[in-house]
Amino acid sequence: MKNKIITLSVALAVLTFTGCKTKSNMVDAPVSSENKQAVPFEGKELSGEFDATIDKIVDQMTVEEKSGVLHGTSMFNTAGVERLGIPELKMADGPLGVREEISRDNWSSAGWDNDFATYYPAGGALAATWNTEMAYTFGNSLGQELRARDKDMLLSPAINIVRTPLGGRTYEYMSEDPFLNKKIAVPLIVGLQDNDVMACVKHFAANNQETNRDFVDVQIDERTLREIYLPAFEASIKEAKAYSVMGAYNKLRGEYLCENDYMLNKILRDEWGFKGIVVSDWNAVHSTVKTLKNGLDIEMGTNAPFDKFWLGQPLIDSAKAGKISMEEIDKHVKRILHVLFQVKAMGGKDRAKGSIATEAHYQDAYKIASESVVLLKNDNNALPLKLDGVKSVAVIGNNATKKNALGGFGAGVKTKREITPLEGLKNRLPSSIKINYAEGYLERYEEKNKGNLGNITSNGPVTIDQLDPAKLQEAIEAAKNSDVAIIFAGSNRDYETEASDRRNLKLPFGQEELIQKVLAVNPRTIVVMVAGAPFDIDDVSKKTSTLVWTWFNGSEGGNVLADVLLGKINPSGKLPWTMPKNLMDSPAHATNSFPGGKSVTYAEGILVGYRWFDTKNITPLYPFGYGLSYTTFAFENAKTDKKSYTADETITVSVDIKNTGKVDGKEVVQLYMSKSDSKITRAAQELKGFQKVLVTAGNSKTVTIQVPAKELAYYNVKAKKWTVEPGNYTLKLGNSSRDIQKEVIVTIK
Ligand code: BGC
Numbered sequence: 001m002k003n004k005i006i007t008l009s010v011a012l013a014v015l016t017f018t019g020c021k022t023k024s025n026m027v028d029a030p031v032s033s034e035n036k037q038a039v040p041f042e043g044k045e046l047s048g049e050f051d052a053t054i055d056k057i058v059d060q061m062t063v064e065e066k067s068g069v070l071h072g073t074s075m076f077n078t079a080g081v082e083r084l085g086i087p088e089l090k091m092a093d094g095p096l097g098v099r100e101e102i103s104r105d106n107w108s109s110a111g112w113d114n115d116f117a118t119y120y121p122a123g124g125a126l127a128a129t130w131n132t133e134m135a136y137t138f139g140n141s142l143g144q145e146l147r148a149r150d151k152d153m154l155l156s157p158a159i160n161i162v163r164t165p166l167g168g169r170t171y172e173y174m175s176e177d178p179f180l181n182k183k184i185a186v187p188l189i190v191g192l193q194d195n196d197v198m199a200c201v202k203h204f205a206a207n208n209q210e211t212n213r214d215f216v217d218v219q220i221d222e223r224t225l226r227e228i229y230l231p232a233f234e235a236s237i238k239e240a241k242a243y244s245v246m247g248a249y250n251k252l253r254g255e256y257l258c259e260n261d262y263m264l265n266k267i268l269r270d271e272w273g274f275k276g277i278v279v280s281d282w283n284a285v286h287s288t289v290k291t292l293k294n295g296l297d298i299e300m301g302t303n304a305p306f307d308k309f310w311l312g313q314p315l316i317d318s319a320k321a322g323k324i325s326m327e328e329i330d331k332h333v334k335r336i337l338h339v340l341f342q343v344k345a346m347g348g349k350d351r352a353k354g355s356i357a358t359e360a361h362y363q364d365a366y367k368i369a370s371e372s373v374v375l376l377k378n379d380n381n382a383l384p385l386k387l388d389g390v391k392s393v394a395v396i397g398n399n400a401t402k403k404n405a406l407g408g409f410g411a412g413v414k415t416k417r418e419i420t421p422l423e424g425l426k427n428r429l430p431s432s433i434k435i436n437y438a439e440g441y442l443e444r445y446e447e448k449n450k451g452n453l454g455n456i457t458s459n460g461p462v463t464i465d466q467l468d469p470a471k472l473q474e475a476i477e478a479a480k481n482s483d484v485a486i487i488f489a490g491s492n493r494d495y496e497t498e499a500s501d502r503r504n505l506k507l508p509f510g511q512e513e514l515i516q517k518v519l520a521v522n523p524r525t526i527v528v529m530v531a532g533a534p535f536d537i538d539d540v541s542k543k544t545s546t547l548v549w550t551w552f553n554g555s556e557g558g559n560v561l562a563d564v565l566l567g568k569i570n571p572s573g574k575l576p577w578t579m580p581k582n583l584m585d586s587p588a589h590a591t592n593s594f595p596g597g598k599s600v601t602y603a604e605g606i607l608v609g610y611r612w613f614d615t616k617n618i619t620p621l622y623p624f625g626y627g628l629s630y631t632t633f634a635f636e637n638a639k640t641d642k643k644s645y646t647a648d649e650t651i652t653v654s655v656d657i658k659n660t661g662k663v664d665g666k667e668v669v670q671l672y673m674s675k676s677d678s679k680i681t682r683a684a685q686e687l688k689g690f691q692k693v694l695v696t697a698g699n700s701k702t703v704t705i706q707v708p709a710k711e712l713a714y715y716n717v718k719a720k721k722w723t724v725e726p727g728n729y730t731l732k733l734g735n736s737s738r739d740i741q742k743e744v745i746v747t748i749k
C-alpha cells in the first residue's frame with residue numbers, strides 16, 4: 001500500500017498577479033462560444049523530425065542510463081543523462097490544478113513557498129458545463145501553470161467512466177457517458193498541450209472503482225469495452241493526440257493493465273496509432289521484461305530506493321542476462337526522447353514559459369465554475385434571491401466554510417485563493433444585510449475507522465451522523481431569526497476520496513435531519529449541495545422548494561455560487577451523470593456487480609448510467625443532462641439537411657432555441673439517438689451531440705449540430721469493427737435526457 005500524506009487545507013491571504021497570456025478570461029465577457037464549439041479540436045501529431053538525432057543519442061547511452069530514463073528515480077521524475085543533454089522528465093498531478101511540490105523521495109510536501117497554484121473546478125464540474133470551449137480554457141490555463149512550475153507532464157485528465165455513484169474518484173472523473181466524456185477530454189488535452197507540455201490521460205482503462213483497485217480483475221465484454229469505456233481514450237489519442245497515457249492499477253481479463261498486451265500494444269498502438277508514451281500509475285508495475293514487451297514505457301512509483309523498481313536494477317540485470325534485447329529497450333527510450341523533443345524539453349527550442357496563480361487564471365476558474373452549477377429545483381422562482389425587504393440571511397452548514405482544494409487522499413492543490421460559500425456571500429451581499437452563520441453539523445468520523453480514510457481495502461470512511469445538540473440549536477435559531485436561510489450540505493474531499501469508495505449514498509454527518517429541522521422553521525430556505533458525486537437527496541428534494549448543486553468548484557467557487565444565488569449568473573450546468581432515487585436503481589448495484597472481490601464482472605454491459613435507467617424504465621431522481629435555468633427555452637423548427645444519408649456522411653441537425661423568459665440564459669441543446677428497430681440490443685437512447693448556446697431574453701437562435709453517421713455505429717464484435725446498421729434512426733432534441741422536445745427521423749442507407 002502506498003503511503004501518502006494527507007495534507008491539510010491552507011487558508012491564506014488572497015494574492016493576485018497579472019500578465020497571463022490566456023486568451024479568454026473576462027468574467028462578464030459576452031459569450032458567443034457556440035461557433036467555436038462547433039469546430040473540432042485537433043491536437044498536434046508527434047513530429048518525426050527528431051528521429052535521426054534521437055538514434056544518435058540512444059547509440060551513446062549505457063544500459064544504466066537507459067534504465068534511468070525508463071523509471072522514476074524520484075517521486076515524480078525520471079532520470080536525465082546530463083552528458084547527452086537528456087533532462088529529467090518532470091511530472092505533476094493533477095486534475096484540480098498543478099499539485100504542490102512533493103519531496104523527491106517520499107510523499108511529504110517539499111515545503112516550497114513558490115508552488116501555489118490556481119485551484120480549478122474538478123472534473124465533474126467541468127463536464128457539467130457541457131461546454132467544449134470551457135474545456136479548452138481549462139486545459140490551456142492549467143498548461144500555462146504547469147510550465148511556470150517547469151514541468152513536462154500533467155498527470156491528467158482523469159477520464160474513467162463513472163460506473164457507480166459510490167466511486168471515490170467520481171468528483172475527479174467527468175461523466176457516465178462516453179460521448180460527453182470525450183467531447184470534454186479532447187479540447188482539454190489540446191489546450192494543455194498547446195503549452196509545450198504533455199497530457200497523461202488516465203487511468204487506462206476500466207479503472208472504475210477504488211475498492212481493490214490494486215488487483216481487481218475487471219471482466220468486461222468486448223462491445224461494452226469499446227462502446228463505453230474506451231471512446232474517450234480513443235478520441236484523446238486520435239483527435240487530441242495526447243502524448244502520454246497512464247496505465248491503471250487493476251487487471252483487465254486477467255492481465256495487469258501496465259503489462260496488458262491487448263490494451264497497450266494491440267489497441268492503443270496498433271489500432272489507434274498511438275506514438276507517445278505509457279506511464280504506469282504509482283506502483284502499478286509487476287514485472288520487468290513483460291511490462292516493456294507488453295507496451296509500458298515508464299515505471300513510476302513510490303517507495304525509494306528507486307533502483308529496486310522493476311525497470312531499475314532488475315532491468316539492467318535482465319539486459320545483461322540476455323532476457324531482453326537492447327532493441328526492445330531502445331524502442332521505449334526513443335519514444336520518451338521523442339516526447340521530450342516534442343514539448344521542447346530537448347532540442348533547445350524556445351519553450352513556453354507559462355504563468356501561475358495569476359488573476360487571469362483565477363478568472364478562468366471563475367468562468368468555468370460559472371457554467372457548472374446545476375439548478376435542480378426552483379419552485380415559485382424562489383431563486384434568484386430577491387433582496388427587497390431582506391435584512392438577514394442565515395448561512396448554515398460546515399460546508400459553508402469548508403475548503404476543498406486539498407484534502408483526502410490523492411492530488412490536491414495548494415492555493416492562495418479558495419473562496420468558500422460563506423466568503424462568497426460576504427463578498428456579494430450588500431453590507432446592510434446581516435449574515436447569521438451557524439456551523440450546523442460537524443464533520444466527524446468514527447475514531448476507530450479514521451485510519452480507513454484512503455485505505456483501499458475499506459469501503460469508505462465511517463461518519464458520525466448524530467448532530468451535536470448545541471450546533472443544531474444554533475442553526476435553528478439562526479434560521480428562525482433570519483429572513484432567508486441557506487444550508488450548505490453535501491460532502492468534501494475527505495469524504496469523497498481516491499483510494500476508497502463510499503459505503504452508501506446517505507448524506508453524512510446528520511445533514512438530513514439538520515435540513516429537515518431548518519426547513520421546518522424557515523420555509524424560505526435554500527438547500528445547496530456541495531459535492532462531486534451523487535447523493536441520496538430524494539427526501540430533501542421532496543421537502544425543499546429550492547435545490548442547487550455545486551461542486552469542488554475551484555478558487556472562485558464561493559463567488560460563483562453567490563452570483564448564482566443572487567442572479568448575476570443564470571445557471572446553465574447540466575448533470576453529467578444520473579442522480580438515482582436510490583442506489584439499488586443504479587446498474588452496477590441492480591445487477592449486484594459492484595465491487596466484486598478478486599474479480600468484478602460488469603454485468604450491466606453497455607447499459608451504464610442513463611442507458612440503464614432509460615432502457616429499464618426506471619425513473620431517476622434527476623436525469624442525466626438535467627439542469628434548470630432562471631429563464632425558459634422553447635425548441636422550434638427541428639430539421640435535418642437531408643432525409644437519408646450514407647454511413648460516411650454527416651447529418652446536420654438544426655433547431656431554433658427561443659428564450660421565452662425574461663432574462664438572458666444559456667441552454668444546452670442535447671441530441672440523443674434511438675434505434676428502436678435495431679437487430680441488436682441497444683440502449684433506449686444514446687447522446688450523440690450537444691451544444692451550449694447563449695440566447696438573450698425574447699430572442700431566438702439557430703443551433704446546428706453535426707452528427708457524423710459513424711457516431712451512430714455499434715461495435716460489431718464478430719467483425720471487430722464499428723458498424724452502422726442501415727435503417728431509421730430517431731434523433732431526439734431536448735434539454736435533458738428526460739425532456740425531449742423535438743424528434744427527427746433519418747435513414748441511413
Ligand atoms: C493515482 C494517480 C496519480 C498518482 C500520483 C495514484 O495513486 O491513481 O491518479 O497520478 O497516484 O500521485
